[in-house]
Amino acid sequence: MKTNIKFHKSFTLAIATLGILNSCAEFENREMFVDKPQSIIDQETRDSYEVLKKYIDYSTQPNFKLGAEINIADIQNNTLLYRLLNTHFNEYSITLGALNHNTNVLTDGTINTEAIDNALSKNDTTPRFIHAGHLVWHENQQDGYLNKLIANVILPGISGIDNVVDFEKDAVGTSYPTNVNNATAKVALDPIATGNSGKVLHILKNPSTVFPQFKITLPAGRKLAYYKNVTIDFKGDGCCGFYGSGMRMAITENYGNPNLTGYGSPQSFGIPINAWGRGMMILPIANLNLTPAQKELNTFVLTIGSQTGAPDYMIDNIKMNWEIPGQTIVKTPEEKKEIITNEMDKWLKSIGETGKNRINSWSVVYQPMDNNNPSLLRGNPSGAALPANTFYWQDFxxxxxxxxxxxxxxxxxxxxxxxxxxxxxxxxxxxKIDGLKDFIAYTEQKGAKVDGIATEFALSFDSDKSKVENALSKLASTGKLIKISALDIGIGVNITSATPSFYVQQAEMYKWFVKVYNSNIPANQRGGITFRSPVDQLTSSTWRPNEPIGIFTNRNGYQRKPAYIGVIEAFQNK
Incomplete structure (x- = not known):
């Protein structure tokens, strides 16, 4: 059978092999070794180093801090990244968005720093130095709210009708003044009342002309300049006012016999004879050519009536139409300065009190100097339209x-x-360093001490090293603490395309930068170096997405990269 044949053949081979082994004079036990990949050996070497912060000599540079930018969500959630940074760094930098004005100030001006407070509360249990900012910047501002505060006040126009005389509160028989003697202008019952009126004024004189007069006080806050016309109800017979030389009107400060301005006859306004023409007779005040002084009057005498030789007519419901035009109240530079100062106070009070006894250093002002005119501040002096969320505090x-x-x-x-x-x-x-130096000198003359200058470097392999060294040298000449508040070095490709040689070059660049910082900045002026992103960027990152800019990977438990050793060797001056 096939199965048995295979078995016997195998057994025979086993016996033969055993015989060969037994025939040897001495048995030699040989162990088999498999070489480790070089990548694992290299990683084990990097992992054998102490944590990063232990390689800093603080004895000669007491202000130096080894920092890492961190998201407040990582602090609050006690993430693996937060624990990694706790281990390797002695300062957190909270500057990327957490303390932006428009992150914490709502559109109605309400300030909510709850997220910052919660994160800082978590850090209270394992405190680290914290650098925070950027408090006063021109980007990421709640510009809509701020601009609304300093906008000119636009008052819309309003209009209405004042019923200045209607006789309803007068007793029947009450007399009103007239411009001449021996005439009557008395309150009477409306002979054909229709619900619009119960009492009217009856004007009577024979054979001469007469005009009734009314002392009028306008509502508070209004003046004659706002009034457009006088509307009056009229009823007259053909013999005694309906016909004649037309309506007449005058406005004066006192009673008397003024010069009157002429208007059309009642008939010309479409009023039927011997019937009420209610609201039909409208007399423009502009025809009176009032003086500027008269236009300012709130109290005056209105003389009005029909020019006829034998007056016998009735009037009622004297109304005045008014219109207050819209106006723009322009806020002065002094008023705007006061408003914006108060808003800055409110904003910094909220942030300062939240960070009190938790935050140790502040980037108070960010990017003040103009790139094209480095001796001047940035701003928008032309008043041109700005991008969203942009507001220059310094303009005000x-x-x-x-x-x-x-x-x-x-x-x-x-x-x-x-x-x-x-x-x-x-x-x-x-x-800009020269401009910044002068600006700091001015600021300190105003009684505000500036401890240091912070700056950022986003470098690559092809960055001009001479320019970097020149900037550091000039910064040192200011005599201030110099803090690198955001350092990262890219390699020009994404993570999936990076080769070991790229990482070696990156390590050399990190090493070079730390050494050139130390060689250009005196020990007593070293404010520290903060890594913008200690770990490689994620694809979702807004800054250099998917680029390996860190000294740790962003996967496999945040492994140390060659750049980690480059930084250590720089601190060891190797």
Missing amino acids: LGKDYAAIAINKIKQYSNQSDKIYITETNLDEYPD
């Missing part, structure tokens, strides 16, 4: 804006906190 507070901001954050936080002004792109715009 002037050059004092940094001093105002610094003094307020010191007022609400701790006097011992370090104060930085942060400027960027100093390798490309080194003249």
